[in-house]
Amino acid sequence: MEVRRTVPFVDLPAQVAVVRKEIEDRIAQIIDTTSFILREHCQRFEEEYAAFLGAGHAIGVGNGTDALVLALRALGLKSGDEVITAGNSFVATAEAIVLAGGRPVLVDVDPDTHNMEPDRVRAAITSRCRALIPVHLYGQPAPMAELLDLADRHGLAVIEDAAQAHGASYAGRRVGSIGTLGCFSFYPTKNLGAFGDAGAVVTDDADLATRVRMLRDHGGLTADDHDIIGQNSRMDAMQAAVLSVKLPYLDEWNERRRQCARQYAERLAGMADRVAPPVAIDDHVYHIYVVRVPAERRDPLLRYLRQNGIGAGVHYPGPIHRTGAFAHLGLEGRLPIAERLNAEMLSLPMHPALTEDDIDYVCEHLATGLDVA
Structure with a gap:
């Protein structure tokens, strides 16, 4: 391919x-x-x-x-x-x-x-x-x-x-x-x-x-x-x-991240029924740009994006209480929102060097991947 x-x-x-x-x-x-x-x-x-x-x-x-x-x-x-x-x-x-x-x-x-x-x-x-x-x-x-x-x-x-x-x-x-x-x-x-x-x-x-x-x-x-x-x-x-x-460059780099986030949001607006972009309540600096997609499509979509050269990821594959280190807390099923979010989250490329063409490419494959992956 x-x-x-x-x-x-x-x-x-x-x-x-x-x-x-x-x-x-x-x-x-x-x-x-x-x-x-x-x-x-x-x-x-x-x-x-x-x-x-x-x-x-x-x-x-x-x-x-x-x-x-x-x-x-x-x-x-x-x-x-x-x-x-x-x-x-x-x-x-x-x-x-x-x-x-x-x-x-x-x-x-x-x-x-x-x-x-x-x-x-x-x-x-x-x-x-x-x-x-x-x-x-x-x-x-x-x-x-x-x-x-x-x-x-x-x-x-x-x-x-x-x-x-x-x-x-x-x-x-x-x-x-x-x-x-x-x-x-x-x-x-x-x-x-x-x-x-x-x-x-x-x-x-x-x-x-x-x-x-x-x-x-x-x-x-x-x-x-x-x-x-x-x-x-x-x-x-x-x-x-x-x-x-x-x-001294941090504020400038963060502002570029916000610009990229706005560009993502504009392009994802047409996929609102299947992709939920992050909600910025305060001054978000988008260390990671996380969207939510249908849980059953997340992992196939992740593979599809990576196959097409897009460095997507998952942050994090499971909430803390589902790790081996903290399973003893006995919280399985008691943090339903965290569990649902972790099943739906997909991290898209985010850094100050992203271009509009990069974001177009990512969003194009995100839309296609939701249908074919």
Whole structure:
């Protein structure tokens, strides 16, 4: 079968081409000074990212999962403490709760936004609950006003999982800077991605910021201090340098993603009976562009698109409670919206280098594939 063209799911080479010279210059500085971990390059990015978000502190860590673990540990999570989060996130959200010693409580989600639904959160709060982790899934901000109100009334911390929402805003504030703490992943394919693993914890609370800094570096603020039990989750200087170079481009790249999302929506309007595009309630940054299609057609359609050079995917093949790691929670059938969404979701190519012709090609094959796949 002849493939007319290829439309990758992400296009990192196109992005790297824009910033390559600047990054090479920064990496040369690191090599020359042998400042490989933390130090001035990490501090520079931390200051820049905190300013970008309008937050008091940003602490660079090893990866996004560690960011969540360290945020929970900084709050003093104890064994058996409950933390409520969405059932349809990437497994790392629930995994981090367990790694920090807590018990994940998974709740169902809004069928339109795919984000945690406040009424279900309210029903799940018990005397053992310590924190909420709303997930800004796919780049769509979670309903923070309602969740913050719930947290305030019940004395809970709010940790934003903003791993997919770099630069998104909710009610005029950058996500990640709204709750008690915010957590980011800078995995290479993120809207703001490093050249490897990296993450950050963000907070306005100076005491929590100090505690996270200690926890990421063996329990102290200097090499010879080990005042609490910490771990090794220090940000690599090369990753910090890459992120510093890319950060000034982030708003521009996110706006291009929004333009692509609008173009998708225009072309998908003629398929409204079979394809549901994402619903943007707030300032969505479309880390992943997810549509809903009939469940029985999803997997054949995915194969058809890939056979025609289109880098489609599924995020995620199943909700958290259907993974082997969390099947013991016994939630099968109790999160019906998350289960239905995961059966219907299809992720289409989304990145700033997409062209109108690329989007036309994807949508043409999406329409054909629904009929023939």
